[in-house]
Amino acid sequence: MAEKITSYRFDQLDQTLSQMNKEDCLVMAGGTDVMVLHKSRRGVPPKIRKPIIFIDHLTELKRVYQKGGDLHIGACCTYSELVDDPLIPIPLKKAIKTIAAPAIRNRGTLGGNICNASPAGDTLPLLYVYNAKLLLRSVNGERIIPISDFIQGVRKVQRESNEILAEIILPSVLEEGAHVVFEKVGNRNADAIAKVGFAGYVRVNGAVIEDVRFAFGAVGPTMVRSLDIEKKLCGKTLPLSDSDIAQVVAAFDRIIKPIDDHRSTALYRKTVALNLLRYFLSKKQYQPN
Ligand SMILES: Cc1cc2nc3c(=O)[nH]c(=O)nc-3n(C[C@H](O)[C@H](O)[C@H](O)COP(=O)(O)OP(=O)(O)OC[C@H]3O[C@@H](n4cnc5c(N)ncnc54)[C@H](O)[C@@H]3O)c2cc1C
Known part of the structure; x- marks a missing residue:
């Protein structure tokens, strides 16, 4: 018999963070890496030991906006959404268009690409040269960390279990020549x-x-x-x-x-x-x- 998996899908980010503070959960954004990492053989459900917490629907994680000269990109914006957004720089759109195929681009998120920390993550070289900073949120507040400090190795990131990557910040990207x-x-x-x-x-x-x-x-x-x-x-x-x-x-x-x-x-x-x-x-x- 298939094992039961507990899952949470809260309407708001605050509730999500509060649950993550109580219990170590597996964060699921688009799930395009998570499902591959946990896949079992054909016909057998994936083995996921922790409760899953869905975040892909949270509006607080899906905004793209400009603040000063910086561009803030919600971690749960999908690739398809970013390609259609007029604020996203052309080189980042170019990188996104090389990722997978439309079905994956409709699910996969920029935040997922970063937190998955694959050496072959396509958006990462660009985010490094943009000197991207990451805004992480938890019940304790928020912190900002350069992407190069956040990613520590293959699938290794500096994230506490109660933290969510909320935004990717591209400094001065909209005003520099x-x-x-x-x-x-x-x-x-x-x-x-x-x-x-x-x-x-x-x-x-x-x-x-x-x-x-x-x-x-x-x-x-x-x-x-x-x-x-x-x-x-x-x-x-x-x-x-x-x-x-x-x-x-x-x-x-x-x-x-x-x-x-x-x-x-x-x-x-x-x-x-x-x-x-x-x-x-x-x-x-x-x-x-
Ligand atoms: C068929 C296929 C083709 C692919 N092709 C490419 C490709 O060409 N190029 C490429 O770079 N990638 C590719 N990928 C990988 C994948 O689609 C991307 O890495 C995508 O960006 C992952 O985003 P996601 O939202 O699906 O992440 P998920 O699978 O939901 O999560 C990935 C990891 O990040 C964590 N996470 C996600 N969001 C957050 C957050 N906001 N805060 C904290 N933790 C978080 C999850 O817990 C998990 O550990 C492919 C995948 C598949 C299945």
């Missing part, structure tokens, strides 16, 4: 898990680089980003010299350490990651987008 790119390499254009993900961000003043950021996905346990390498490029003039480009590529060559798995080889991943970086750095001009 930055050029941002996202590239994903997979077996096909959609419905494929990334072999390599890359996001690049550059903001120039005339020909001078004021700020530059890079993040690589699927080539390590978490996104690969190096503030030290980025810093060395600030103040340089465009177009970058061949030796500047070679130095940056060599520096990432030392810190990118992919693995061989069923999706790709370490050699292929590293080669593609460095090619994407080289291509981004070789551009003669960067237009804000």
Whole structure:
């Protein structure tokens, strides 16, 4: 006989947080990762040991709004909702359109992609170069943490069991004249898990680089980003010299350490990651987008 699973679906976030404070629950947003992680063999219900708490319907977690120059995105906005939202930056829409297929995009959420903390999570490289901050809420109040501190490793995040990821905050994203790119390499254009993900961000003043950021996905346990390498490029003039480009590529060559798995080889991943970086750095001009 199938085991019973306790589940909760409260109308409001406060009630949800209060329950999570009493009992360790499995948070279920779109469920597209949860159901895969807990799947049993065909015809057998998933084995879920904790009570499930549904959050995907909570309006407090589905708002997209601007505050100052920052963009706040509710953690439970689905991909389909975000693609239709005029406030969402084009590069993030581009990344979303590469995720799975429409059925999954109708269920899967941005918050779920972050909390699942897969090295191949497609939105993560972009969120890293946007310097995204995460607003976590619990009965004790709220706290804000940079995404790079929140994600600690493969499926490891710094979240207390009574906390919910409520919002993703993209600082200054709506007012900066930055050029941002996202590239994903997979077996096909959609419905494929990334072999390599890359996001690049550059903001120039005339020909001078004021700020530059890079993040690589699927080539390590978490996104690969190096503030030290980025810093060395600030103040340089465009177009970058061949030796500047070679130095940056060599520096990432030392810190990118992919693995061989069923999706790709370490050699292929590293080669593609460095090619994407080289291509981004070789551009003669960067237009804000
Ligand atoms: C067929 C298929 C194809 C896929 N293709 C892709 C792809 O191309 N690219 C890609 O990146 N991903 C892909 N995924 C993975 C998945 O769809 C995404 O990671 C999605 O964003 C997960 O969101 P969700 O709302 O479904 O998360 P859920 O499955 O509900 O949750 C995922 C994890 O995050 C936790 N969680 C979720 N929301 C919160 C919150 N607000 N606060 C605290 N904890 C939370 C859950 O407890 C769970 O541990 C695919 C999945 C499937 C099944």
